[in-house]
Amino acid sequence: MSQNSKGWISKADILVIAIIISGGFITILNQTVLTPALPSIMKDFGINADKGQWLTTAFMLVNGIMIPITAFLIDKFSTRKLFIGAMCIFSLGTILASIAPNFNILLLARILQAIGAGIQMPLGSVVMMLLFPKEKRGAALGLVGIVIAFAPAIGPTLSGLVVDKWGWHTIFAIIFPLTILVIVFALIFLRNIGERRNPKLDLLSVILSALAFGSLLYGFSAAASYGWLSSFTILPLVIGSGTMWVYVRRQLSLEEPLLELRVLKTTVFAYSTLLTMIINAALLVGAILVPIYLQDVLGYTATASGLLMLPGAVVMGIMSPISGHLFDKFGPRMLTIIGLFILTVSSGIFAIVDEQASFAFICTIFTLRYLGMSMVNMPINTWGINSLENRLIAHGNAVNNTARQLGGSIGTALLITIMTMAMMSNWHLGETQATLLGINAAFGASTLLTGLALILALFKVRDNKTQTVD
Numbered sequence: 001m002s003q004n005s006k007g008w009i010s011k012a013d014i015l016v017i018a019i020i021i022s023g024g025f026i027t028i029l030n031q032t033v034l035t036p037a038l039p040s041i042m043k044d045f046g047i048n049a050d051k052g053q054w055l056t057t058a059f060m061l062v063n064g065i066m067i068p069i070t071a072f073l074i075d076k077f078s079t080r081k082l083f084i085g086a087m088c089i090f091s092l093g094t095i096l097a098s099i100a101p102n103f104n105i106l107l108l109a110r111i112l113q114a115i116g117a118g119i120q121m122p123l124g125s126v127v128m129m130l131l132f133p134k135e136k137r138g139a140a141l142g143l144v145g146i147v148i149a150f151a152p153a154i155g156p157t158l159s160g161l162v163v164d165k166w167g168w169h170t171i172f173a174i175i176f177p178l179t180i181l182v183i184v185f186a187l188i189f190l191r192n193i194g195e196r197r198n199p200k201l202d203l204l205s206v207i208l209s210a211l212a213f214g215s216l217l218y219g220f221s222a223a224a225s226y227g228w229l230s231s232f233t234i235l236p237l238v239i240g241s242g243t244m245w246v247y248v249r250r251q252l253s254l255e256e257p258l259l260e261l262r263v264l265k266t267t268v269f270a271y272s273t274l275l276t277m278i279i280n281a282a283l284l285v286g287a288i289l290v291p292i293y294l295q296d297v298l299g300y301t302a303t304a305s306g307l308l309m310l311p312g313a314v315v316m317g318i319m320s321p322i323s324g325h326l327f328d329k330f331g332p333r334m335l336t337i338i339g340l341f342i343l344t345v346s347s348g349i350f351a352i353v354d355e356q357a358s359f360a361f362i363c364t365i366f367t368l369r370y371l372g373m374s375m376v377n378m379p380i381n382t383w384g385i386n387s388l389e390n391r392l393i394a395h396g397n398a399v400n401n402t403a404r405q406l407g408g409s410i411g412t413a414l415l416i417t418i419m420t421m422a423m424m425s426n427w428h429l430g431e432t433q434a435t436l437l438g439i440n441a442a443f444g445a446s447t448l449l450t451g452l453a454l455i456l457a458l459f460k461v462r463d464n465k466t467q468t469v470d
Contacts, residue, residue, distance in 0.1 A: 013131055015189040017143065020124045022182050023087055025147045027117035030094075030175060031059065032155030034110075037168035044168075045103040057221060058107060059114040064217045064405045065210045066118025067398055068259045073119060074126055074394040075197040080190050082123055084183055090116025091179040098172035109172075122401055126394045130194045134386055135328060141378045142324020146317045154313070197391070205258035208247040213402065215240030220409035228417060260395035263388055269396055271460045272384025275336075275453055277403045279376060281411025282449035283343065283369070288412065289419070289439050290350070290366055297355050297436045298362075308363050312370030319374035324382075331463025332379035339375030340454040342368060347450055350443035355436055383461065411449070415442040 034041075034055055042052045073082055093112030100106035125144060132140040162170050219236030226232045251257040264270045291305035326335055346369045353362070381400060388396045423438035 015185070016131065016191060016193070017128070019182060019186050019190050020083075020127050021143060021147055022185075023083065023120050024124045024144065025151050026175060026178055026182065027090060027113075027120050028147060028151035029155045030090075030113055030117065032151070033159040033171050033175075037159055037163045037171060040163055040168045041103075041106070045106075047103055051103065054107060055110050057218075059110050059117075060221070061214055061217050062111050062114035063118040064402070065214045066115060067122055067401045067405065068209045068213055069206060069398075070119055070122040071260065071395040071398040072199060072201065072258050074123055074194075075199050076201075078196060079123070079127060079192045079194065080186065082119065083127075083190060084186050086116045086119035086123065087179055087183050087186065088116070090120065091176060091183065092116075094172050094176045094179055098169050098176060100169075122394075122397055125401075126397050127193045129385055129393050129397070130390065137382050137386060138324040138327030138378065139321065140324070141382050142321035142327075145320025145324070145374060145378050150313055150317050194390070194394075199256040202250075202254060202256070202258055205247065205250055205254070208243055208250065209258060212240050212243040212247045213406075215243065216406060217409050220406075220413040223413035223417065227420075228413075259398055260392060261399065263392050263396045263399055266387050268387035269384040269399075271456070272380050272387075273400055273403045275380050275456060275461075276377075276384075276400055277407030277410075278449055278453045278456070279340075279343075279380070280404050280407035281414070282347065282446045282453070283373065283411075284408035285412045285415040285442065285446065286347075286350075286366075286369060288416070289442055290362070292435065293350075293353070293439050294359075294362065297432055297439070298357065298359070300359060304359065308359075308366055311363060312367040315367055316370040316374040319371060320378060323375050323378055327379045327382060332383040333457075333461050333463045335375045335379045336383075336457045336461050337454065339372045339379075340450060340457055342372030343376065344447055344450040344454055346372060347443050347447040351440050351447050353436075353440070355432065380461075411446075415445055418442050418445050 038052050038055070041055070042048065077085070090113050093109045093114075093116065096112065097106055097109035100109055125141070128140040128144055129137055159171055162168075162174065215236040217240075219233055219240055222230065222232040222236060228234075248261060251259055251261045264273065290308065294300045294305050294308065323335055346365050349365050384400060385393060385396050419438040419442040421438075422441035423434045426434040426437045429437070
């Protein structure tokens with residue numbers, strides 16, 4: 001890492017940052033572009049929604065399975081080899097998707113994309129953390145926040161326009177040359193960041209990790225679709241829980257574990273991870289509930305639902321670097337408390353809205369949620385990572401991202417269940433009113449979760465970024 005006298009990275013590293021951010025933008029964009037294309041894909045291949053949703057579910061599952069393995073990969077391989085390898089796997093999946101003649105080939109392509117993305121995104125975060133000195137890491141993750149904000153919001157809008165005019169194959173045909181461009185620049189300009197430790201691969205840990213995290217993520221996703229009593233839910237959760245117990249015990253017994261879970265002994269990092277899980281459990285379901293509210297209760301179109309995200313994405317993109325700067329200057333406490341207060345209030349408003357709310361009002365509240373998220377996610381993550389030694393950053397990042405995935409899956413399943421139960425108990429009032437009351441109930445539970453996170457932050461989050469929490 002080269003820095004000038006003020007502690008900032010050198011100009012030579014700007015290209016490295018640009019390559020990392022570009023790779024992150026493309027892979028995150030890829031997660032959301034498929035949503036508007038699903039109806040066309042289902043029609044072309046003659047499949048129903050249950051089968052079509054696997055294009056999204058499989059991507060999420062493989063992505064979630066890869067994240068715990070990335071810490072080992074980052075220690076084992078150089079930055080250049082791992083980044084270029086991940087982007088090559090991703091580009092192979094992309095070109096395969098652009099010419100896919102049937103559903104099975106398209107599903108294989110999505111799995112390849114997920115493998116590449118599952119490596120590239122955690123690697124990018126680690127590289128950014130290592131490039132910047134500790135006192136400037138808020139600014140580093142603020143830059144990453146811009147990508148995280150804009151890519152998912154722009155994806156469906158661009159995809160809808162492309163699908164309507166040229167068909168869904170064209171989406172991947174457009175993404176492919178962008179991935180090749182990133183690979184070329186990486187071959188020329190990307191240098192190795194951090195130190196390699198060359199750990200030994202414990203194959204049993206890899207198998208246990210894939211089975212544990214894959215089963216749990218699938219089980220919680222199935223609970224949202226099929227209910228908690230379905231065999232599609234119970235069996236994966238039982239297998240995942242049992243395998244997770246064996247996996248954790250093995251990691252704690254190995255001198256060179258696949259995933260260093262001992263990072264959770266650092267209390268600041270442990271609280272950061274817990275807050276991450278609670279916040280994602282509370283918030284991710286909003287992307288499902290608000291479009292249902294707009295379309296099924298207020299009667300707006302799917303296009304309007306997509307446009308609802310854009311103002312929030314703009315606000316989040318603007319606020320991410322600002323939040324990063326404020327974190328570096330003042331620490332995480334005030335940002336986190338204000339952000340969680342905003343999230344609690346906005347969730348509470350959704351818990352009491354009725355069928356008379358205007359689009360402008362809902363858009364304002366949804367944008368407010370994005371503002372709160374931009375003030376919480378980055379400071380909490382950076383606060384936790386800064387408490388770790390540099391050699392443990394890759395493992396800490398993998399643990400944090402895994403907690404984020406599990407928290408989102410668990411929260412979505414629980415809140416969708418609450419919504420369904422409330423709808424069923426109020427079905428006699430009519431479908432629209434029952435749907436409204438179900439959404440209110442789910443957001444009520446979301447409000448309780450964000451309130452819990454706010455209380456935890458008040459007592460545990462401090463501005464000394466190297467503190468040890470009691």
